[in-house]
Amino acid sequence: MNKIAKLFVTFISAITLALVSFSSSFAKVEGEYIVLGSAISLTGKYSSNGVHTQNGYNMAVERINKMGGVEVQGKKYKFEIIYYDDESNPKRAAQLAERLIKQDGVHYMLGPYSSGLTKAIAPVTEKYKIPMVEANGASRSLFTKGYKYLFAVLSPANQYLEVAIDLAVEKNGGKGVKIAQAFEQDAFSQDVRLGILDAAKRTGSEIIIDDKLPKELNDMAATLAKVKATKPDVLVVSGHTKGALTAIRQISEMKVDVPMLAMTHCDAAKLSKQHGKKSEFALCASQWHKNLSYKDKFFGSGKKYAKDFQKEFGYDPPYQSAESSAALLVFKDAFERANSFDRDAVRDALVDTEMQTFYGNIKFGPGGQNVAKPMILFQVRCKGDDCENRVVAPTKWASDKFYHPIPKWSDRS
Amino acid sequence: MSKIKQKDLILYSGLIILGLAAPYLFSAFKVQLTYLCVLIVLAMTWNLQGGEMGYNTFGNILFYGLGMYLTASVQVGMFFPLAEWTESGGEKTFVHTTAQYFQGIGVGLLVSAVIPAIVAGAIGYAILGLRGHYFAICTLGLGIAAGEIAGGIEIIGAGQGFTTPPFPAEIVDTEARGKFFYFLSFALLISTFVFVKYIYGSRFKLILNAIRDNEDKAEAMGIQTMKYKITGWMCSAFFCGLAGGIMGGLIGYIDSTDVAFDGREMGVFMVLMAILGGKGTLWGPVIGATLFHFFKEGLWTLILGWQYVALGVLIVVIVIYFPEGLMGWLREKYPERFGEVIDEKDRKAQVELK
Numbered sequence: 001m002n003k004i005a006k007l008f009v010t011f012i013s014a015i016t017l018a019l020v021s022f023s024s025s026f027a028k029v030e031g032e033y034i035v036l037g038s039a040i041s042l043t044g045k046y047s048s049n050g051v052h053t054q055n056g057y058n059m060a061v062e063r064i065n066k067m068g069g070v071e072v073q074g075k076k077y078k079f080e081i082i083y084y085d086d087e088s089n090p091k092r093a094a095q096l097a098e099r100l101i102k103q104d105g106v107h108y109m110l111g112p113y114s115s116g117l118t119k120a121i122a123p124v125t126e127k128y129k130i131p132m133v134e135a136n137g138a139s140r141s142l143f144t145k146g147y148k149y150l151f152a153v154l155s156p157a158n159q160y161l162e163v164a165i166d167l168a169v170e171k172n173g174g175k176g177v178k179i180a181q182a183f184e185q186d187a188f189s190q191d192v193r194l195g196i197l198d199a200a201k202r203t204g205s206e207i208i209i210d211d212k213l214p215k216e217l218n219d220m221a222a223t224l225a226k227v228k229a230t231k232p233d234v235l236v237v238s239g240h241t242k243g244a245l246t247a248i249r250q251i252s253e254m255k256v257d258v259p260m261l262a263m264t265h266c267d268a269a270k271l272s273k274q275h276g277k278k279s280e281f282a283l284c285a286s287q288w289h290k291n292l293s294y295k296d297k298f299f300g301s302g303k304k305y306a307k308d309f310q311k312e313f314g315y316d317p318p319y320q321s322a323e324s325s326a327a328l329l330v331f332k333d334a335f336e337r338a339n340s341f342d343r344d345a346v347r348d349a350l351v352d353t354e355m356q357t358f359y360g361n362i363k364f365g366p367g368g369q370n371v372a373k374p375m376i377l378f379q380v381r382c383k384g385d386d387c388e389n390r391v392v393a394p395t396k397w398a399s400d401k402f403y404h405p406i407p408k409w410s411d412r413s
Numbered sequence: 414m415s416k417i418k419q420k421d422l423i424l425y426s427g428l429i430i431l432g433l434a435a436p437y438l439f440s441a442f443k444v445q446l447t448y449l450c451v452l453i454v455l456a457m458t459w460n461l462q463g464g465e466m467g468y469n470t471f472g473n474i475l476f477y478g479l480g481m482y483l484t485a486s487v488q489v490g491m492f493f494p495l496a497e498w499t500e501s502g503g504e505k506t507f508v509h510t511t512a513q514y515f516q517g518i519g520v521g522l523l524v525s526a527v528i529p530a531i532v533a534g535a536i537g538y539a540i541l542g543l544r545g546h547y548f549a550i551c552t553l554g555l556g557i558a559a560g561e562i563a564g565g566i567e568i569i570g571a572g573q574g575f576t577t578p579p580f581p582a583e584i585v586d587t588e589a590r591g592k593f594f595y596f597l598s599f600a601l602l603i604s605t606f607v608f609v610k611y612i613y614g615s616r617f618k619l620i621l622n623a624i625r626d627n628e629d630k631a632e633a634m635g636i637q638t639m640k641y642k643i644t645g646w647m648c649s650a651f652f653c654g655l656a657g658g659i660m661g662g663l664i665g666y667i668d669s670t671d672v673a674f675d676g677r678e679m680g681v682f683m684v685l686m687a688i689l690g691g692k693g694t695l696w697g698p699v700i701g702a703t704l705f706h707f708f709k710e711g712l713w714t715l716i717l718g719w720q721y722v723a724l725g726v727l728i729v730v731i732v733i734y735f736p737e738g739l740m741g742w743l744r745e746k747y748p749e750r751f752g753e754v755i756d757e758k759d760r761k762a763q764v765e766l767k
Contacts, residue, residue, distance in 0.1 A: 094664045095448065099444070116668055116671070120664065124665065126579070127580065
């Protein structure tokens with residue numbers, strides 16, 4: 001045992017030395033850089049949306065830095081972000097948040113992708129009193145925990161598809177409708193479900209199918225078979241990008257006829273590109289659409305943002321990217337109004353945020369959610385093989401009329 | 414129990430002092446150190462089952478997740494209505510006082526140790542009759558099934574997840590939470606180690622080994638193997654549940670499949686760490702878990718996007734070059750340091766024969 005013990009002790013002391021030399025943490029503001037931290041899903045089930053988020057952040061950092069950066073106490077600073085991959089895993093995300101704050105010395109955080117991961121990180125940022133502006137955690141439960149350092153630029157998840165139920169009821173002559181719904185078992189989708197339950201109660205609608213979908217979602221044939229048999233008026237599906245893709249793929253394969261199909265994450269899934277005409281008439285909830293007429297001085301209008309984004313990354317920006325870019329605009333604004341790097345001063349400035357960005361108006365409610373921006377609905381419409389998303393609700397922004405009901409598959413070419 | 418040798422005494426007291434001083438020496442790394450303690454505990458408990466008894470289980474994640482949910486549920490349920498806490502649409506905010514928080518977590522941890530042990534007993538009674546691959550495959554299903562079931566139970570948050578009570582706000586020191594969970598996990602590590610060490614000096618370990626080496630023979634010798642197999646698994650589940658309970662409080666958010674019944678990560682890691690260090694040895698899982706954790710924390714972020722590929726390569730390397738783990742490899746290279754006497758003549762004769 002003796003030699004082994006010695007070996008072990010040597011090993012431990014080597015590690016000790018290594019750790020001590022790494023312990024020196026960085027400052028929150030290094031030279032001319034304001035360092036932000038973020039755990040992002042670059043791998044795992046949220047990887048595609050994680051990348052949309054990261055691209056959104058990077059786009060805004062580059063733009064703000066190029067246009068003069070952030071001015072605090074007369075000095076110009078630039079943004080810099082430290083990223084870690086949270087592997088779409090809440091446990092890892094919480095650990096990385098801790099690491100960003102304690103080891104990398106980050107004093108300001110940007111949110112991760114998805115409600116579940118935000119829920120895992122929020123207790124950590126709250127504990128260390130680190131202001132976090134997040135753009136991708138919409139679950140309502142995030143805003144009822146009394147968090148003081150959490151700010152979300154997006155509308156809460158329960159609002160996503162409520163409007164769709166209202167639309168269906170309206171088309172049904174004000175009478176309640178029969179709803180079939182299937183939701184992924186995660187914080188976000190379950191919150192969308194709660195929104196639908198509320199809407200159903202309010203409108204006297206009946207929920208005839210209420211299914212849960214697994215997290216690694218690639219099959220929902222069982223739900224669709226039931227839909228075929230029971231003929232509901234509306235089918236609601238929410239399961240992030242994979243949910244949207246799976247739903248369209250199987251609905252078209254199984255030729256499921258349903259008068260109205262409401263979903264989330266259609267634009268992140270690039271539905272109109274990937275499935276083309278098969279995805280036509282799908283109704284999608286979105287936080288943002290490029291045709292909305294909001295403006296700011298960094299990105300100009302939504303259309304200009306979309307064009308620049310396309311040039312930079314080679315695809316049309318989904319709302320996940322737009323809201324992520326907006327998060328940095330919020331931070332910049334807060335730093336300048338606080339005119340200090342004191343965390344609490346920045347936090348107080350965030351509370352008072354009231355601004356317009358290309359993404360929409362931003363004003364935080366008492367729980368930290370954005371209360372100034374409505375959700376929108378768009379519908380996938382095709383001309384020949386060319387499909388795109390057209391805004392149909394609310395009427396203020398609508399560019400097209402809502403097409404209802406969806407024609408039967410036998411009538412679709 | 415054999416008397417502790419002086420050299421061992423120095424080693425142990427050194428390690429304990431290091432463990433106690435660690436959160437002050439490496440203040441920024443407290444959370445990683447807590448993870449390390451929990452990982453070592455998981456590796457050791459797995460080793461008890463997979464290494465000593467030879468029943469390779471993928472199901473220990475069940476006890477870990479169970480412990481996590483139980484601790485959090487008890488901690489909340491003792492003082493507030495659990496259903497309202499987990500209901501995401503709820504507008505009410507409940508806050509634990511300092512006393513409630515610690516009482517809750519104390520009772521919660523107790524429950525999280527006892528119930529998984531009972532569950533292990535019940536499940537063990539049903540499936541420990543299976544051997545070899547059949548047992549491994551059967552346990553593989555346990556964690557997955559538990560994750561899906563937990564994802565459907567509304568009172569523990571279902572797919573929404575369960576936010577565990579935040580650390581009491583009255584304690585202003587931001588380091589307190591980290592220290593609390595570190596010392597909690599360190600205490601668990603020590604008690605697990607002492608327990609396993611005690612088992613190593615007992616007849617119980619020999620029986621487990623007998624079961625591993627030849628179960629039929631063991632039975633023929635009059636050992637009631639089933640009884641010992643179940644007891645072994647219950648011991649394993651006891652500490653596994655505690656580890657889960659601590660982790661739940663530390664992470665602050667429990668998700669059914671990604672945090673609690675996380676068979677894809679924790680469930681695989683605990684097996685990997687035990688094998689890396691050398692299964693069936695006292696120190697193997699400890700060394701394996703430590704190395705693995707440092708590898709993971711150090712290299713993971715340098716190879717973003719490729720970390721799981723690297724992990725795969727690591728598994729392949731371990732299995733090919735260190736099938737017996739690091740301890741097994743060392744033992745083969747330096748048998749005399751493990752107290753094995755080698756007859757030089759005999760060894761040479763064998764080499765010549767080859």
